[in-house]
Amino acid sequence: MPPIRTLAALFAVAVLSACGGGGGGSAAAPTDPYGSTGSTNNGTPSTPSTPAANEVQATGNNTFNPASLTVAKGTTVTFTFQAEHNVNFDNVTGAPSNIGNTSSGSVQRVFATAGTFGFNCTLHSGMRGQVVVN
Numbered sequence: 001m002p003p004i005r006t007l008a009a010l011f012a013v014a015v016l017s018a019c020g021g022g023g024g025g026s027a028a029a030p031t032d033p034y035g036s037t038g039s040t041n042n043g044t045p046s047t048p049s050t051p052a053a054n055e056v057q058a059t060g061n062n063t064f065n066p067a068s069l070t071v072a073k074g075t076t077v078t079f080t081f082q083a084e085h086n087v088n089f090d091n092v093t094g095a096p097s098n099i100g101n102t103s104s105g106s107v108q109r110v111f112a113t114a115g116t117f118g119f120n121c122t123l124h125s126g127m128r129g130q131v132v133v134n
Contacts (some may be wrong), residue, residue, distance in 0.1 A: 051065055051066065051080070052078070054069070054071055054075055054076065054077050054078060055077070055078045055079075055080055055106075056069055056077060056078070056079050056080070056129060056131070057079075057080045057081075057082060058079060058080065058081045058082065058083070058085035058087070058102075058121065058127075059082050059083070060082045060083040062083075062085075062121070062124040062126075062127050063127060064119075064121075064127065064128070064129030066129070067128070067129045067130070068129065068130050068131075068132065069129075069130075069131050069132070070131075070132040070133075070134065071111060071131060071132070071133055071134070072133070072134055073111065073112065073113070073114050073133050073134065074110070074111070074112055075110070075111055075133070076108050076109070076110050076111075077108065077109055077110075077111060077131055078106050078107070078108050079099055079106060079107050079108070079109065080105075080106040081102045081103060081104055081105060081106065081107075082104070083103060084101055084102070084103040084123065085101070085102065085103075085121040085123060085124065085127070086098070086099055086100055086101045086102065086121055086122055086123060087099040087107075087119050087120075087121065088119060088120055088121070088122055089117055089118070089119045090117065090118040090119065092115065092116075092117065092118075093113065093115070094111075094112065094113025094114075094115055094117070094133075095117050096109035096110065096111065096117070097109070101123070111131055111133045113133065114133050114134060115132075115133055116130055116131075116132050116133075117130060117131045117132075117133065118130045119131070
């Protein structure tokens with residue numbers, strides 16, 4: 001009769017594995033390194049609701065979050081990338097240098113001149129934002 005005990009043990013292991021090990025808890029929602037949960041339909045991270053202070057996120061939803069950021073003169077702004085984007089500033093006096101195609105991580109730019117500095121992603125039509133410097 002040992003084969004029956006072996007089959008019973010294998011069955012019990014299979015049942016527990018299918019149920020997630022019997023832990024009784026539910027799985028946590030996946031998170032990305034930018035603090036959001038879930039993802040867009042194409043598997044890229046969804047837009048977090050609140051970026052860090054002085055941060056602009058280039059999201060997997062092809063938007064800049066926030067679309068407009070107001071900072072004091074001399075402030076360093078961090079551009080964080082959740083999918084491949086770039087940041088091309090309008091050609092105005094005092095605009096920082098552009099940021100080439102970047103798919104993850106972050107890049108910082110110092111805004112040393114007062115004014116409004118519009119920018120866009122040339123990879124995604126209509127993806128625009130601005131930094132207003134007081």
